[in-house]
């Protein structure tokens with residue numbers, strides 16, 4: 001997609017995945033005509049599906065080669081999950097709203113996306129039983145990386161997350177080296193919904 005190139009995405013595997021997975025299959029039916037716009041689109045519970053260029057930049061920062069086990073926090077309607085499934089070996093995704101998660105599962109099934117598991121729960125707690133993860137993508141904002149995600153990231157793993165108050169933050173890439181998660185680079189300023197949970201913001 002042109003908007004992803006303009007935003008600076010250079011990884012050809014990521015660009016091919018964006019081209020291969022139709023976003024129109026992962027937005028509310030009444031918004032299909034807007035699916036090719038590079039804009040967030042509303043989904044239930046005052047949430048949104050992230051705009052394509054931002055999704056692609058965040059995924060690019062994970063540096064996926066195809067062999068990884070990935071954890072995504074904040075499934076939304078599943079487009080980012082489907083892209084991750086294109087680019088990694090195994091994808092686990094956690095969504096706090098059961099109805100949103102169910103729609104994501106249907107969207108992924110309809111698009112023949114395998115190797116993905118959508119779990120309903122509090123993503124700030126991660127998924128200890130499936131850890132460690134080679135890459136973690138958090139698609140909602142908090143002021144710091146939740147501690148369980150730090151411990152569930154494999155050594156040499158990458159974690160990408162918007163850091164800030166919710167509504168105005170910076171997407172940051174972290175890497176784990178010898179047990180420590182280190183801020184590697186700022187990817188892009190962004191506006192995200194809040195990460196709500198035990199290690200995030202209190203339930204609204």
Ligand SMILES: C[S@@+](CC[C@H](N)C(=O)[O-])C[C@H]1O[C@@H](n2cnc3c(N)ncnc32)[C@H](O)[C@@H]1O
Nearest residue numbers: 049050074076080095096122123139195196197
């Ligand atoms: C920006 S939206 C959707 C992002 C989605 N990956 C996409 O590309 O469209 C973020 C999602 O995170 C979910 N969320 C917020 N806090 C969460 C938590 N603690 N655990 C799981 N999901 C959470 C919201 O319900 C929302 O669906």
